[in-house]
Amino acid sequence: MPAEEHTSIELAGTDRPGLLSEVCAVLADLHCNVVNAEIWTHNARAAAVVHVTDDSMGCAISDPKRLSTIKELLCNVLKGSDDLKTAKTTLSAPGVMHRERRLHQIMFADRDYERVEKAGVRAVEExxxxxxxxxxxxxxxxxxxxxxxxxxxxxxxxxxxxxxxxxxxxxxxxxxxxxxxxxxxxxxxxxxxxxxxxxxxxxxxxxxxxxxxxxxASEGLELELCTDDRLGLLSDITRIFRENSLCIRRALISTKGGKAKDTFYVTDVTGNPVDPKIIDSIRAQIGHTALQVKCNSSLAPKxxxxxxxxxxxxxxxxxxxxxxxxxxxxxxx
Missing domain, CATH: 3.30.70.260 (ACT domain)
Structure with missing residues (x-):
């Protein structure tokens, strides 16, 4: 989708269970359709680059008052109740920079490289x-x-x-x-x-x-969602994950030709592998054909x-x- 057809949102804040679900719920309530996004988490911090359109117009959001509301509400979600660092929300027309390169810059500026110990949460690598x-x-x-x-x-x-x-x-x-x-x-x-x-x-x-x-690093179980796109789809999927105590460690969201193809890496709230019974329950709610469990590519022979x-x-x-x-x-x- 050309840059002028969507609005770019950059987010940075403290990671916590259900954060992506809350962000998606706010965007859905504000009639913003997520056309593609990438979310990374590391060392108790989260960063995202999200491209959205106006649901009714199918193009970038241009109303300054509406943009201000989106920024304010998302910033409130990111702050949470115990954010020791400043949450950041930036809205702009997308530039030419590679999205993954931009995510590195956002997390670097957020100083995610400074190690913190958080009770009950396992380190990414041990x-x-x-x-x-x-x-x-x-x-x-x-x-x-x-x-x-x-x-x-x-x-x-x-x-x-x-x-x-x-x-x-x-x-x-x-x-x-x-x-x-x-x-x-x-x-x-x-x-x-x-x-x-x-x-x-x-x-x-x-x-x-x-x-x-x-x-x-592809921490967690890889889940792939392939289904018809609609307003609020991402909000509904991430809500189901949250209600089943899944934490999204990384996500790649994309839509094309009316279809949504999303990849999620998930763990339980303590960072441990998810109970297979919970995955079965989630797939039953979403649809077994729509949500697939993927093999971890890091285990493939080289x-x-x-x-x-x-x-x-x-x-x-x-x-x-x-x-x-x-x-x-x-x-x-």
Missing amino acids: GSSRPQVTLLNIEKDYTVVTMRSKDRPKLLFDIVCTLTDMQYVVFHGMVNTGRIEAYQEFYIRHVDGLPISSEAERVRVIQCLEAAIERR LPHQETTMGHFFGNLFKARTFQNFKLIRSYS
Whole structure:
């Protein structure tokens, strides 16, 4: 759908069970039709980019008073009763930026990389399964960033976007993937030409890269909804999830040709796997053909390990001249 045909809403606030259901209910009450959206949660924070249209007109919402009401009500929902950070709601015409790139920026600005302990909620990654990020300066010219984590789609995209948004330049890199694990090594400098120079900066880079790796991690059971689209559909589906004590950890919403195709990653309220009996009950309410349980793609077999240099992988994304400085630099892997 062209940008002028919908209004873009960006949301950021404290994550909690039922939050997406409340947001969708507000939008439905205000006669806003969700045409597509993406929602991420990480470290007790939530962010979303939602594209809506006026239900009666099928186009972007232009009335300033109505836009102000939408923003105010959504902000109230996001604040909740114990939000220690400021909830944010931004309404605008969509720009040209990639939606997933924008979600990284929203969560980075919301400082989701700062670890918090929340009673009763399991961390996204625990123990050795958490990503391992290390930094090492070489001859005061470059900082070598090494990352070891579970492999998944778009992992490299997430890391490079985060480094770029933090004002670091990647001069050289290597990606090595196995059946389950990915190893990445980048030579970076800040845009001012200097490597990482302080302990505080080092810690911040590590935290931000860990967050970049974890945000898109497919935590929870994957459910796929395919059915006829209608006003309030997303509100009804997320309400049923909430009433059955499901937490939506990540969601991708899309509509095309009068059909809705939505993907949800869900856990119970404590972050543990959902009881299969609850899933059966939910599917009975929504429709067994409409709501399907999908296999986790992260469990699918992968090809034997591959090693890729950044120059080959990205083609022209990194200009050739940036590699000229590496005639004498060897990989430390």
